[in-house]
Amino acid sequence: MNFSNLITDSLLGRVRLLPNRDAASSAGASPSRRFFRDLALAAAIVFSLGQVSYAEDLSELNQKAISILRRECVSCHGPEKQEANLRLDSLAGLLAGGTNGAVVALGPEAAIDKPSSLMERIEHEDSELLMPPKRRLHATDLATLKAWVESGANWDVQEPQNAMVSTKEVVLGEALFDPKNPIRVLFGGKRLDLWSLKPIRRPKIPKVLDSAWCRNPIDCFILEKWEREGLTPAPVAQDDVLVRRLSLDTTGLPADHTLVQHFVQDNTAGKFDLLIDRFLSSPAFGVHMARMWLDVVRYSDSNGFDWDELRPNAWMYRDYVVRALNNDEPFDRFVEKQLAGDELQEGPPRNTDEQDQLIATGYLRLGPRDNAAGLFNEQDRARAELMSDLTETTASAMLGLTMSCCRCHDHKTDPLSHADHYRLRAFFAASHDTDEVAIDLQDAQVAIQAHNDKVDLEITQVQAAIDEITMRVQSRQPSKLKAEKVREQMTADEREQLERAESEHKSLEKTKRLLTKGFVMHDKVDVVPQTHVLAGGDYRLQKDMVAPGFPSVLFPNDAKMVERPNANTTGRRLTLARWLGSRENPWTARVIANRIWQNYFGQGIVATPNDFGVTGALPTHPELLDYLAMELIDSGWSLKHIHRLIVSSNVYRQQFIANPSAGNGRSVGTLRNHLRRKSAEQLRDSILHVSGLLQERAGGPPVWPVLDDATLAANPAVLDDNETRTKGWYPSPAFDQTVRSLYLVQKRTIRIPWLETFDLPENAVSCGRRECSLVAPQSLAMMNGELSVQASKQIADDIEGEFHSDHRSQVQELFRQILARKPRDEELESCKLFLTTRSLVELSLVLLNTNEFVFSD
């Protein structure tokens, strides 16, 4: 909790009640009267503080006393709990007292009133009445509090961490151990044992008994724990299961029957490694993995809020992510481009890498944006929310730190101060959206410019001809004519000449080529707005100014800025990006390694991928996480290296076992005890894939599915589309509809019902992990929805054409196509029987609806 906040609050809020209240002046009998009297006092104090240049003269005593209250009392008498209705985290709370009345009295009242019950309770002889419960404060703390209460219990402290963080002269040393570290001061030396603060160190590979089981070090980390726990590793899954699993996990698409068969029949020793190579280099890899990243950065093709305008070029960012992941762009560079690509770019991009530098900054613009706010004079609020959203998303996505709490106050559980939010936010202070930056390659821009120059030259000539005719006509007139009258005085010949020239002018204009303007961010360097800590997160309540800085628990000093790459930029975001991708920070590498692990096991080594803080999950295998993080860094931040390591392990190949401890008393070690339902995208793409309807496509503008009017009405703005066509819904042609789900338009206020039914996450906030539900409407969508019915028809058509009325072959082919295997005898018989009364379409639909198709094992 933040002290000066509350002072400000009382100044702005409760205290303002006073002028209306007569009761304020009376020394009160009734509780409410006393309350107002206390408020009056509070007001008097606060106002007088205002006069004596508030908080300029920092009182050490005040600060100490308040630290003691915060350390010892506030957990029960503060924002979280208000035992006896008492809060001791603000002056107002102190004065208001609790159920048992006031706890301190100040000023002239002090002498009349009974002695401070705060001190009474802290010093009480009776252990039942003693505060904190059954624990006596240290003598020095007692003395401090006593002196403080006697001196008038002044609360005129400046927020301690701000004072330190923004004091330029104070340079703190080794953060965790420096007693002046603001985080140490704030939280009384606690919270510093958080696991994710510890530097990443390359761990020793553990020794295991069954070393033959380990295909790579990952297995050793896992097996070592199992051996300690007396668990036997679950057996490795069969080949056909492995192909299917690897295909779905790496590309998001099911494996074809032929591939499964080849793999099963293949006797080559390293066949699985070859398969891994094949999948990791498939273009579908990037499409699948991009989904994870786009969830994390809450990608959307639209603004959200009332109008939810389309962002016509946001898809370029989406395609960049696919491209970067497919090219195994080093992750530090991936982060750098997104946070600061524009800062590194001077002039038109000379190659695709530079082009991506610009496109990638779309990351900074992905958050919801309330374009209507200005109409109601709320643009400042909207901008403040945009900035905090960017700060919080960056912290979640890149650092696994939760910065939303400390938007308003010091973090409740993590070693993050109120100022930390704003220090991080300050890196973005100079950033401004721009739709004016051309992203075409330099050569193309030159060519376009040359072409347009040439056209302009021709236009000049045509214009000269037009002018000449006009002049000629004017010269015949006794007095100068108004422009619109000139035409009337032309001869038929002149008019024809003029019209010909004018039409040529028009058609020349049309031949001009347009530059492609990107969805990018840039810095405004002339005035960089100052960043202030905001009381309660309210943009109107500015407190101390802060400079850009990394989380102060490890980096208490202001960030040292990198040299500005060019004059058009501040270097702020680049500073942040460089730090994110450095060995200095203990979060980035761990966070992304954990996300990759989660992709393969459904749960990360840290189960809360966006929260590596105190309330987040602890790593189940901390050393394994560090091993992966170090491997990532040492491989030059190669994500594919991590993907390969994971899928090459034996752990990855294990069977799913529902009840690892059930059975014959031998407990089984496995990380897979829940089957995973395919995600919305995997399921839709799988249906399209097995039916042969899936359109290959390498990105481009989003594809708009056909939605019924009732669904489109979910945002009335659709009914109110404008000329620039930003608010409506523009269904794509039928043949485009069956692209991979990643390429479907992702609006914020109208969501594609089918995907939503299968748990498409909200795209206004970062989603680190998809929730997975199993609900009846999913069955309706699968049984009755157009997608599965259309796919079933397509499959049935293909098979019917090939196998006519041979039910046996039809069933076999159907199983091959949909489930990538042969039917077992029992299945074959049941399906054949079904076909005697029902159609092949219906049988296809049945197979698409089976658990085997919908779950992956």
Add this chain to the structure above:
Amino acid sequence: MGFGLTAFEAIRRSTLIAGEPQKRIRAIDPLNPFAARMPDFAPRAKSVIFLFMVGGPSQIDTFDYKPVLQSLDGKPVPDSIRKSVEETRHANVFHGCKKELMASPYKFAQYGQSGTWVSSLFPNMAEHVDDIAILYSMQADSNNHAPASYQLHTGDVRGGKASLGSWVTYGLGTENTDLPGYVVLFDAGPLGGNANYSNGFLPPAFQPTRLRDRGLPVLDLLPPEFLASGQRQSIDLMQQLNQMHRVEHPGFSELDARIANYELAYRMQSAALNVGNFEDEPKHIHELYGLEETDPRTQSFARKCLLSRRLVERGVRFIQLYDMPDKDGWDAHAKLTDNHDPRARWTDKSVAGLLTDLKQRGLLDSTLVIWASEFGRTPMMQGDMGRQHNAAGFTIWMAGGGVKPGTRIGATDDIGLMATERPVQFRDLHATILTALGITFEDLSYEVNGRDERITGVAGTAKPLLDLLI
């Protein structure tokens, strides 16, 4: 039915287990997320019907009668009022308005034993004033539709949070698993779209189901015609295949849950068709709601109100009903009367009919009905006889389940611009609704990125209006 039986059994058992008293209402069985859960304390209401008048109906032309405003037509806002508003976070309420006030063009009269003032817009609702509690002093944090609307639905002006209906079904489950627990009804949705009624960060099981009052009530409820006759047979075969698959994958309860879902979906088909079929309603009920009126918009709103009653009757927990027949709703920036007259006509009778009907069936005691919007409108004129948004002070009402009839809370200043007596925030309203449902609102939380999110806010400053509840 074939092989679905074991799964049925599993569901039935888990319902029984979940039905026993639990300390925390948050223990959600992921395989049966809708099982009815015990409230924290005796609930006053079991279901909620939230009537959302999209766009901001004017308080000063409906319920908040201001004789002073009537006398100041065409005059500027009195200095004292202007100053006191300008000192607050609501200063921007003047933005886009004229300086001059516009008197209400509507006649007000007193109704009921309470002598409550209601304008001529709502003659039917006016007959219920003694049954309802009126809150004259609501405030929102934004003067723009989407943020204010998000805040009323989710507690936050930013999109992406969980809506009240999701919170309530997350907390309490539902009484009838053959129907969705959280239903949304609209023609055009609220401004700001889907994010208003989304499950946000809550498990996707608590997302709402949109029911339509015409045609098929649920998207994809029925198969295309050519598949209809074979559907039972198809499900049986599929379940047979699923059982074989299950034998190969013993012990995975998620497989059982999905097997059960097909049987549930099958039952949902008939339950949803049944709830949407008004043929069994007698003629006087059709008339009561306004289904017999000739105006199609009146009919359309009437259908939604009647559908709400039928849903409540069947144990549906939360119904979010939007009055939004077009792209504007009550957003009367110009020509107030052109906007408000027809909208009142389209809704007044049905809302009153709903209250009457719930009452005569004994359902009103257990059904909390809320009539609200994201904000109200300014007493200042905007444009040509219109009114601007007003988040500084506006009126909503509540009735039924747990609401003390005839309660009046708060007041605005003399011209109906800003709440001056006992301002009520949306979080207070949320806390009140949750309290009426028997939920300890501080405890209804969900951890998101390390912090316990609550609809009433993380700051813990919400105050339920206990004096409004019985």
